[in-house]
Amino acid sequence: MRYTTRWMAIAPLLIAVSGCGSGYYYDRNSEYAEAQMSEPLTLPPTRDRMRSRNAMPVPDTRNDFIAERGGFEPPRPQSLSTSDSRRSFVENRRADGSRWLVVGAAPGNIWPRLQQFVQQSGYNVQSIDGDRGRIVTDRGVISLRQGIRGNTTDVYCQQGSASVDGCLDAISAYLSASAPDSGVSLVAQNLSRNDRVQLESRDDRWQLALALDFPRAWAEMAWQLENNYETGGRRLIDQNRSERVFTIDYTVEGEGSWVPFMGEADRTGEYRLHVEPSSGGVLVTVTDSSDQPVDPRVAREILDSVASTLR
CATH class of the missing domain: 3.30.530.50 (Alpha-D-Glucose-1,6-Bisphosphate; Chain A, domain 4)
Known part of the structure; x- marks a missing residue:
């Protein structure tokens, strides 16, 4: 009986470890939400710094803090491969x-x-x-x-x-x-750099920061929007380099409700992506077809779709 108990305890661990090779990763989302601040331990200067670090590290950010409604969905990890087989090498x-x-x-x-x-x-x-x-x-x-x-x-x-x-x-x-x-x-x-494309929030306004000069940023955005952006709910309509504007059709997903039939319906509209040179690169912002500001949630969703295409 003792050996059977040991095997039963080990078996779930083996199953969990074997799952790592199938694309699963450890989600610490709930742990971060419930974590409490505490005084850091005082460790000797001779410690191994690679083995002693914050239990719940929080990366630096250039964004304003925005509390998420309805929780946070962690992004999928990026592929570790050296190339993307879906595109030409x-x-x-x-x-x-x-x-x-x-x-x-x-x-x-x-x-x-x-x-x-x-x-x-x-x-x-x-x-x-x-x-x-x-x-x-x-x-x-x-x-x-x-x-x-x-x-x-x-x-x-x-x-x-x-x-x-x-x-x-x-x-x-x-x-x-x-x-x-x-x-x-x-x-x-x-x-190698990982900060070429950054989704940022400044004064309740979302923007996409590209660490490239304007000609290079425009050429890459034009290529990706023409070849890899279109899905069932979004597509490139027009581009005007002299005005530094891309025009897209985009379907914004409506927010659901716990009351049946009370949620918002999906909305398809025309939006403009403005590409403007700035110090150290280019900033991309979004407006409606009349060049009026859009809801921050909508702006973030649209710019995130562009960022995902560029990354």
Whole structure:
């Protein structure tokens, strides 16, 4: 009987552990809601800092605090893969007469392959700077930097105007033909960033902050809204770069009610996404079709849908 009891106690643990490989993760939502503040423990300075940390850490934020109605739904964790199989591994972008490549892997993965390309293509390398992601050759500069989405890289060629397309076409063919996970460069890992797209609240107004210059941000938003945004309840209608506005159709989900037939119905309307340069990047805000402010809940929902497409 003693052995049977032990097995019965261990079996649920095995089941729980085996579930981790199926896409489940530990949800601490209720623990955060019920946590109480307490004085931190005084620990010796020689402690192992990796093994002693706050039990319920709260990350820093640039947003105003907004209490959620009806509870908080934690976001799904992002994929740990180095590329997104739903998109082409190498895509072209153009803006203001410039062209670059968007590659579906992190800079740390692309940097060693870019070096291999230069070597195999017979370039005469004059200098290599992994911290800045730059390779200076006798034909010009080949560089990379973090893309707007996580696990993406932007690749550039700075050469004579006639040879830029040829350089990027050759790099595109080389990267498309090689395996996505051929190696990772520790030197170039500091080029990766996770803050390119931030949903923020300022003075009860939601905005999307993009850590990119305007041409690059507009080109990426145009591409993603044209190719990956449309679903049954949303779609891109128009874009006007001179006015810096995208126009979309969007269905806002109505709020339910505990009283039957008293909840709000879904509402489909036309909205405008305003893309404005700011210090350090670009800000995206939303208005209705008459350029009037919309309800903060609606603005957040729309901007979150755009952010999810860009990430």
